[in-house]
Amino acid sequence: MNDADELNKLADLHARGVLNDEEFAKAKARVLGGATASAGSAQGAANVGAVNGIRRARMDRWLGGVCGGIARATGLDSWVWRLIFTVLFLAFGSGILLYILLWIFVPEE
DSSP states (O other): OOHHHHHHHHHHHHHHTSSOHHHHHHHHHHHHHOTTSOHHHHHHHHHHHHHHTOOBOSSSOSSSSHHHHHHHHHSSOHHHHHHHHHHHHHHHSHHHHHHHHHHHHSOBO
């Protein structure tokens, strides 16, 4: 992924509210200043930033806003995440446990 793609991705995350102004500025500076950094470390840092940027949604919620928040962070629709949690619950019973843990530990917007 080149710098222009990364900057577009950061701008999209900032526009969706996943990154606040300060996080966006730091990430942008890292992309622009870290052109010599290896692609693997930049990708790993972007993944950590995306995981740390997950917030429970206030508007797109049915129960706790977990699926809406994950949808905003990943770019998938929230119904897809609801379906994933439902399938995990019906198949293995782990979907409800995972949802409850995310509800507890993921902060709200």
